[in-house]
Amino acid sequence: MLKFFNFRVILEYMPLYMKCLWATIWLSGLSILGALIVGTIACAMRLSRSRSFTGIAGCYIESIRSTPLLAQIYFLYFGLPSLGIRISEEITGVAALTLNSGAYMAEIIRAGVLSISQGQIEAGIATGLSYSMRMRYIVLPQAIGATIPPLLGQAIVLVKDSALLSLISIAELTRAGQVMTSERFMPAEAFLTTAVLYLLIYYVLKWLSEWWQKRLIFRETS
Amino acid sequence: MWGFYLKGLVASVPFFLKGLWMTVAVSGLSLVIGTIIGFIWGIIRVSRIRFLPTIIGAWVDVIRGTPFLVQIFIVFFIFPELGIHLEAFPAAVLALTNLAACFICEIVAGGILAVPRGQREAATASGLSDFHQMTHVILPQAMRIILPPLVGQYVLLIKDSSVVSAIGVTDVTRVGWLTVQRIPEGLMVFGLVGILYFVICYPLIRVSNTLEKRMTVAATRL
Numbered sequence: 125m126l127k128f129f130n131f132r133v134i135l136e137y138m139p140l141y142m143k144c145l146w147a148t149i150w151l152s153g154l155s156i157l158g159a160l161i162v163g164t165i166a167c168a169m170r171l172s173r174s175r176s177f178t179g180i181a182g183c184y185i186e187s188i189r190s191t192p193l194l195a196q197i198y199f200l201y202f203g204l205p206s207l208g209i210r211i212s213e214e215i216t217g218v219a220a221l222t223l224n225s226g227a228y229m230a231e232i233i234r235a236g237v238l239s240i241s242q243g244q245i246e247a248g249i250a251t252g253l254s255y256s257m258r259m260r261y262i263v264l265p266q267a268i269g270a271t272i273p274p275l276l277g278q279a280i281v282l283v284k285d286s287a288l289l290s291l292i293s294i295a296e297l298t299r300a301g302q303v304m305t306s307e308r309f310m311p312a313e314a315f316l317t318t319a320v321l322y323l324l325i326y327y328v329l330k331w332l333s334e335w336w337q338k339r340l341i342f343r344e345t346s
Numbered sequence: 347m348w349g350f351y352l353k354g355l356v357a358s359v360p361f362f363l364k365g366l367w368m369t370v371a372v373s374g375l376s377l378v379i380g381t382i383i384g385f386i387w388g389i390i391r392v393s394r395i396r397f398l399p400t401i402i403g404a405w406v407d408v409i410r411g412t413p414f415l416v417q418i419f420i421v422f423f424i425f426p427e428l429g430i431h432l433e434a435f436p437a438a439v440l441a442l443t444n445l446a447a448c449f450i451c452e453i454v455a456g457g458i459l460a461v462p463r464g465q466r467e468a469a470t471a472s473g474l475s476d477f478h479q480m481t482h483v484i485l486p487q488a489m490r491i492i493l494p495p496l497v498g499q500y501v502l503l504i505k506d507s508s509v510v511s512a513i514g515v516t517d518v519t520r521v522g523w524l525t526v527q528r529i530p531e532g533l534m535v536f537g538l539v540g541i542l543y544f545v546i547c548y549p550l551i552r553v554s555n556t557l558e559k560r561m562t563v564a565a566t567r568l
Contacts, residue, residue, distance in 0.1 A: 202532025
């Protein structure tokens with residue numbers, strides 16, 4: 125295989141790969157932002173005192189966590205039109221990724237919020253801080269510091285999961301590999317190039333996560 | 347119209363159960379083999395053997411950094427170029443086994459590293475061989491840390507098994523995809539698919555949560 129590994133064809137398809145790499149980046153970037161918002165809301169609902177809120181959030185999180193993403197993507201892709209909602213594949217894909225990742229992020233944020241000891245919140249109450257001030261000055265700064273590494277881990281998972289969007293014919297990295305395979309019948313060149321580009325994103329995010337963790341440890345010891 | 351489609355869906359329930367059996371077969375087989383390989387790799391990863399830990403570490407990183415969909419395409423499309431012809435089912439099991447082994451390897455390595463050094467030193471001092479140290483001293487204690495995330499990982503892998511539908515293995519997701527071509531009610535069809543996955547995954551998630559609670563209690567009691 126390696127004897128016939130054709131770099132010229134890869135070079136020829138490079139513009140397509142770059143376009144698709146960019147598509148993967150913006151699709152996942154948008155989904156990560158959406159998932160952060162959905163996750164924060166779901167987490168706030170789960171931790172609230174109202175039982176109906178807790179129930180809704182719990183239902184959402186558990187049903188997302190026990191079904192595969194691909195089934196969720198198909199659910200929206202085939203299901204929304206039968207409800208009369210017609211939206212483009214990209215929006216369907218981003219919505220599916222957002223809803224999926226939001227459930228996991230809700231759990232991560234919840235773990236971060238719960239890791240703050242009750243005494244700190246009580247001290248905040250004793251000092252006379254209001255709920256929003258307690259959140260802003262005591263809970264969130266500590267919770268965010270501890271949750272950034274797992275959130276970046278979830279971001280890595282999301283970027284990899286975005287490969288599934290190629291199955292509903294969105295032009296992203298994996299789709300580029302499929303296109304090249306079907307046009308030139310060179311699966312080795314096509315999918316190995318795809319894999320290398322994914323690895324590139326993975327290592328950047330991993331480096332970011334490690335750098336943050338080091339910073340965190342440094343801050344805690346100093 | 348809904349009633350008509352519902353009747354059609356009820357008629358194709360046996361088809362779905364067949365797909366469910368395929369999902370169970372693919373993920374069951376991969377999980378069993380993957381767990382065995384994962385434990386072996388994990389033990390080697392923290393051993394003092396030359397080169398092998400580095401190679402396994404790099405391999406795990408590559409597998410964790412690329413989407414499973416791309417891996418499965420590589421196995422399915424590139425192996426034939428090397429002269430290895432695989433049907434869809436063995437290709438799916440091979441790819442999923444490798445994925446399982448990589449994730450389990452990391453969990454096992456983490457668990458072994460969490461056992462205090464003194465335990466190993468005490469075992470060496472008592473004259474136990476390397477093998478007996480592992481089986482009688484290190485692993486029984488590491489299991490406490492390994493087990494909860496291991497069950498959680500099983501859930502993730504069962505969900506990942508839905509991706510094998512992309513190369514034509516008729517698992518539940520693919521059955522849903524085939525059915526939705528005849529019964530254009532995506533919500534109903536993929537709702538059923540989701541329920542079938544939920545039935546497998548939700549109990550496992552509960553087991554993982556219970557294990558986590560019980561094991562941390564056991565660990566603190568030490």
